[in-house]
Amino acid sequence: MSFHHRMMLQRYGLGCTTSLYSDVLFDPIFTPIFTAVLGTGGFAIGATTITYASIASAIATTAISIGLQALLAQAPKPPKPEDGRAPLNQAIPFRIYAVGRTRVAGARMMWEAKGSNLYSVQAIAGHRIKSFNRFYLNDDEVTVVDNVVTPLTTGGRYGAGSANVRLYTRLGANPETPYAELLSALGADGIWTNNHRGDGQASLAMRAHNADAQDQQTAFPYGAPSPSVEIDGAYCWDFRDPAQSPTDPSTWTWTRNSAVILAWHLCFNEFGFGLDYQKALLPVIDLWKEEADICDEDVPLAGGGTEKRYQCNGWDTTENGPKSGLNAILATCDGHLVARGDGARILTVGKFRESRTATLTDADIVGHNIQYGVLFEDECNRLVPKFTYPATNYTSCDTDFFEDTDAQIAAGRVLTMEGSYEWCHQWRQARRLGKRDWLRQRQEVKGSLDVRLSGINAVYARWVRLETPKRLPKLHGKLVENRRSIVAITKGGFTMDFIEHPEGIDDWNPATEEGQQPPVPPAVNASDIPTPVINLIQAKANGGSVYIRVVIIDPEDGSLTPVVRYRVADADGLGTPGAWVEQPNPSAEPSGGYIDLSTGNVPTDKVLDVQAAFIASNRRYSNWSVTETVTSTSDPIAPAALTSFTLTGSAPRLGNASFSFSTGNDAHVRTVVIYRVAAGSAFDPDTATLMATRAVAPSASYSLTDGDTTRTNLLTNPTFDTDTAWTKGSGWTISGGKATHAPSASSAALQQAVAAGLSVGSVYRYGGVVSGATVGAATARLRGGTDVIGPVNFSSNGTKAGKMTAVAGNTDFGIIAGNTWDGSVDDLILFAETVSCAPQGFWDYYAVPYNQSGVAGPQSGPQTATIF
Known part of the structure; x- marks a missing residue:
């Protein structure tokens, strides 16, 4: 059955x-x-x-974040963030994958001593990653310049006397490049050869050279150094970007967007679920775009500035299976995932x-x-959100908790639950997620x-x-x-x-609900200088230029000079960051437990990496703080709508459409972009065809054309104003501005020789208007020699448009009516297509004004045009 x-x-x-x-x-x-x-x-x-x-x-x-679902309470969980400090030592270690920005030590692939040198290689991730950002030896963050650990922040560790440590990295290209220094030292013994490339495997190699006996304890106080790194992990397909292809990973970008990362884990992660993206994502791709946009929404902060609503950063091993990472990703966005019977997956984030x-x-x-x-055993009167805190070198940390003191008094004790958001690295985001779970738990x-x-x-x-x-x-x-x-x-x-559903679950008042930044223990580097903790970072526009405001926690040490540095995150368009630019702030004074710092003018409208450090009076540096990312938007104010946007000229539009528009008295408008979409389709500037970009000024008028304005109709008397130019077959008559065919004994043609001639191999666009048709068939053709039949027929009523490629012997254009066809044709068109012609079809055009920072104003349109 x-x-x-x-x-x-x-x-x-x-x-x-x-x-x-x-x-x-x-x-x-x-x-x-x-x-x-x-x-x-x-x-x-x-x-x-x-x-x-x-x-x-x-x-x-x-999302399984506070254990409300007993059935899934034992669901697998990713490793603790502290596990990323030391490499795994196993004969056959589990593979590792990483998303967003995180700290990981990977798994040790080689550990070999030869002479005075110790060599090691660690597998960091089983896929290509974007970058290595920071380096640690044991728990000391170190500065690496040209592969050498420098003594800038180490106080003699890893560099005392003859000791030195070199670190080398590979991002996981396929094929990858072998480590030359390891080959020269170990290749002859067969320990590490050219075959040890690690294709598609991000890795870290170390060479540590012993110090003299009297310096050994200073150089290596903890014994052999154990490296770990902060990385920017996997590249993901951002389905909102038409320039990215799901089948070409070289077009993908690095991201922290929870929805984009989840799609990667479901369909593209080698260690994920392995779903077919054509079934899991494409049927509902518009829904996924909506969720990704919500994750990228800017949420205001109490001290000024914004942060993205939902970001995801973390790593996992294949020991846990893909559900472990799925739960961790969903927890970062209060996610709800549906598996539909046709294979599609539908994500709904917390909004x-x-x-x-x-x-x-x-x-x-x-x-x-x-x-x-609520049953007593299920009662909770305090919820403690837990997240991973980069400021404490990637350890688990609590934020301010949510509690009900009246319920605690009634219960006679504090009944605590923990909200586990391990792949969330922003304490404010953890608070927002915790509020949502707290309100649900109180229902x-x-x-x-x-x-x-x-x-x-x-x-x-x-x-x-x-x-x-x-x-x-x-x-x-x-x-x-x-x-x-x-x-x-x-x-x-x-x-x-x-x-x-709790009322007010989406409400968020940062002034009263953000809470306090979790405390950071005064971790010092080997030079006994504490590392700054960034509380807030903000791009501030100032008369067309931009500076970066950085608020750090006061170290309560007036001898330290705070310094901020920044770099362009993508200096060459290929993901390579630019050089660091330092800006000391010697005159900055503490206020209310914080120090407010600023840079000079920075490159505008760029994504910047920003860090802070302290400089002691002996010119030694602290460790640099956790890297924060900010966009230097020079003009955050969207321009006003255009005062007009109209379609100009008249039909028929032969390979082009012309427009005019006017800007208002608005100082923010800098450019106007015209987009084209299929008539009747929804407009999305991320997926629409960009037709033209025009630099503009306030209170001015402009015109532009999409396509080739040189095309002319090759037909004589195309509107049938007179009974001339056309050869009429049986049943054809011309009168009243139309050519009409009545049913006849056999098929018959309405045709004319093209005076300009037809070029073999050239594409000719044709079109016309059909009316009064009820039965039978009619087609457009190029005649003479071998007939070329147009793919769009003239059998039914309406505006018709198509293309034909001329072959040897073609001299005439005609409409061939079957013996039973009755109907009329009018406004016939034939012209040679050029590469400059706008695409043939029925189109809606939209105009969108932008300011100098790329902030869009209200759209104008649609203006609908039929282009032959």
Whole structure:
């Protein structure tokens, strides 16, 4: 018996029960078939075995961050951030992958002493990465110049006497380049040869040279140095960028965007789920773009400036399996992931939208289990968000917690839960995520619903509005959140675990809710100088130029001079950063526990890396702070809308469309970009075709043309104003400004010789307007020699446009009417196409003003044009 037949029998069985039943037909396209998470065993349906586990598998799974879901409480978790300080030592270590910016030591591939040198190689990541940013030997951050660890911040460590340490890196190209120094030292012994390239494997190599006996303890106080690094991890396909191809990793970019990273982990990560992006992403790519844009939204900070809403940084090993990384990524964005029956994955990040809401009615629910209150063993009156803190050299750290003191008094004790956001590296983001989980945990209305197949849309939605005046009158009109849904055939279709959606979950007031920056222990380097801790970084526009404001925590040591340095993150367009530029701030004074620093003018409208350090009176430097990234936007104010945007000229438009527009009295407008999309399609400047960019000034008017303005119609009397120029076959007549064909005994042509001639191999565009057609067929042709039939026929009414390529012997253009065709043609067109012609078709044009920093103003349009 087929799977479809069995499901139909189930439907009819449900229809015979006394419960409410909705007459919906089984749709195999949306049948959920999902990855198993429980149990073993199964049963056969036709030639397919369905496991018991898959019947109880998750359709919708939310981020597992505070252990609310007992079923998945033992889900695998990535390594602790502290595990990234020391390399793994295993005979066959598990592979490692890394996203965003993180610290990792990798796995040791080689550890060999020869003479006075120690050589080692560590596998950092099993894929190509963007960069190595910072280097550590044991717990000391070190400065590396031309592969040599310099004594700038080490106080003699790793460089006393004859001792020195060299570090070498490989980003994981395929093929990769061998380490030349290791080859010269170990190649002859076969320990490390040219075959040890590590194709596609990011790696770190070290050569440590012994010191003299009297300097050995100073140079290597902890014994042999153990390297670790801060890296920018995997390149990911950002599906919002039309210049990036999912099949060409060389076009991908490095990112911290949680949604983009999740898509990479699902489809492109060698150690992820290995889904086919054409099935998992492309059918719902617009939904993924929406989520990625939300992750990139700017959230205001209490001290000024902004940060991105949801960012993701972390690493994991293949020991844990792909679910470990999935849970960690979802936790960074309060994510909700749906596995649809056709293979598509739908992500919804933590921001309520009505567009992601479905409705359940009384008729869709066959059972329920509602809890109006919180059991004592489930009660929580304090939630502590935990995240990974780069300022403490990538360790786990707490933010300010959320608590209910009245509930603590009533309970007689503090009942604490931890919010685990290990792949979140921003303390403010951890606070925002913690608030969302805290409000959910405080909700008293929770439970589960047994949903029949008619409610399948709600099963796939994150938020559900209940219209249940009969079954659940207390929840009628309420909004609930779908926390987890599973297939439950014995209960009518699905079981949905839900919680009432908290009011105000998206509200965020940074002045009162941001909390305090977690304290950073006064970690000093080998020169006994503390490392600065950045509290805030902000690009400040100033009369067309930009400087960077950096706020650091006061070290309470007036002898230290703070210094800021910056560099362009991508100086050559290939991802290579520029040189560091330092800016000391000797006159900066503490205020309220902070020191407010600034740079001089920096390159405008660039992505900058920024760090801070302290300089002691002996000119020794502290370690540089954690790298922060900021965009030096010189003009954050969007320009005003255009005062006009019109389509000029008249039809027919032969390979071009002309426009005029005017700017208002707005000092911010610098350029206007004209975009083209297919008529009727939604406009998105990231995917629309850029037609032209025009530099503009305020209160001015401009005109421009898309295409070739030199094209002319090769036909004589194309509008049939007179009965001339055309040779009429049987049934054809010309009158009233049209050529009309009446059914005749045989097919007949309306044609004329092209006076300018037809060039063999040239492409000719043709078109016209058909009216009055009811039956039969008609086509456009180039005649003489071998006829060339146009791909767009003239059988039906409307505006027609197509192309034909002339062959030897073609001299005439004509409309060939079948013997039964009746109808009229008018406004016929034929002209030679050039490479400058705008594409043939029906198009909508939009105009968007931009300021000098690329900030877009309101769009104008569409202006619709038919281009022949």
